[in-house]
Amino acid sequence: MPLLEIENLSVTFPSQTSDLYAVDGVSLTLERGDVLGIVGESGSGKSVAMLAVMGLVAFPGQVTADRLTFEGRDLLRLSDNERRALTGKDVAMIFQEPTTSLNPSFTIGYQLAETLILHEKMDRKAARRRTIELLDQVGIPAPEGRLDAYPHQLSGGMNQRVMIAMAIACNPKLLIADEPTTALDVTIQAQILDLLLSLQRDRGMALILITHNMGVVADTTARVAVMYAGQIMEERSTESLFGSPQHPYTAALLAARPEASDGGRLATIPGVVPGAYDRPRGCLFAPRCAYATPHAAECRPELRPWQNGLIRCHYPLGDTTRDERIAADRRAAPPAAAPEVA
Template sequence: MPLLEIKNLSVSFDTSIGLFKAVDGIDVSVDGREVLAIVGESGSGKSVAMLAVMGLLPPTATVTADKMEFEGIDLLNMDPADKRKIIGKDIAMIFQEPVASLNPCFTVGFQIEEVLSRHMGLTGRAARDRAIELLLMVGIRDGAERIGAFPHQMSGGQCQRVMIAMAIACNPKLLIADEPTTALDVTIQRQILDLLVQLQVDTGMGLIMITHDMGVVAETADRVIVQYKGHKMEEADVLTLFEQPKSRYTRALLSALPENAVGDRLPTVADYDFADELGSTP
């Protein structure tokens, strides 16, 4: 049984100009100890699909699916109170823009301890010691001092590590990382990716990596889903995807990698039209 299994997921938003479908009938499954990458341009519905799993979409969103199960448990129709016991504990998410995702009014220690209190029942000294331990796990060596810092007193890379610490605080079975290296410099990006992969190996959790960076996919993923305008265009193991891509959209993404530049011009995905491939996953 897959750790997470989704069948025919669609997400629509009620806007002032009518109904907008952001995700259109996609399937997603991931096993424990597996790294699944969901790749595509901005606006392809990658984050929206996973936010639907987390139950974090606004009231204007309508979510439908034939199946949305975690360890065989129906997430789509379960009682909200029961779902809150799973989300944040067994399924955790690292959001884009760590500085914006952390509450500027509270210390990072308070925010980590809040997760531990909510889901693990830890309070006081026990919660503080665990928070310091988590900061050390994610590479913040002066955790005992940093625990009292506010987000604005930390660098972008440190804030991202704090977000990871919050996400792994309850030893989740599934971690969703949404563009975890956005707005970080190249050196810090490498450190964050290495950290996530090592945590996945050490804990045995499933990892879903949402990204538009094919380099990240090549270095981290076991299996890849390619999305375009809310549709799944292709799904394959990472080696097959790079060596024998079936979708023209996937081939366009790969051709836009810097190492594939021809002369002084780098092809862009905007140079192509993939309307005829929508809804016809190879």
């Protein structure tokens, strides 16, 4: 039984004029001890999808899914009490801004012990001992002295370590890290990523790393899902995704990185991510895609297996017949207006 199974998960935010599809039919399976990266630009739905797993999508957001299970338990039918027992114990999440995620009115020792007292039924003394252990594990020097510190007395990197300590306090089976290093300096970022990976290895915990940084994914994860406008565009092993991307969006993103340039001009993706009002009928990337055809603009592709991964594209880059099919589809209907360059 997989640890986490998501099938056709959608999160919509209804409004009077047109509903916003923040997450649109996302399916993912995660086994115990897996490390999965989810990459996407802002507004791609990567964070909202994971908030839905945590049951943290606030009103008026509506979460629907054909299947959303953790260890076989249906997450959509949990009572509030069952949800509280699960969150923070078996599934934990850390967020981007450590300093705003912690409560400024309580010491970090108190906030850490709270988890242990609640989930592990420890008494204060045992919780305090365990808290010191945890702070030590996440690399905070002289942990005894830090227990009575408030979040504002610590640096961003230290606060993120406290968040991680809190998340791993009850040995979760799944840790979701939402942009854990984006607010931190690069040298501290490397420390935090190393820490997360060593914890993941030592404890056999599954890790979902949400990020917009391709470099972070390449260095840390084994499998990547690329999201765009609420949908998964491509999912495969990190090595093959970076070696030979199959979706035009993935390829364009990789080519747009300054690291990928040889000093000349950077490859760019024209246009912007579609919003609530200009959501394309067909493939969501079609208005910005160099290979778009009238067929792709009308008919939304399904996520389907392709070369040891999954892809949502009519014309994957590694397909030998794609040039002919693109040409044929373009002949079949008059070409649409060229994508508007913003």
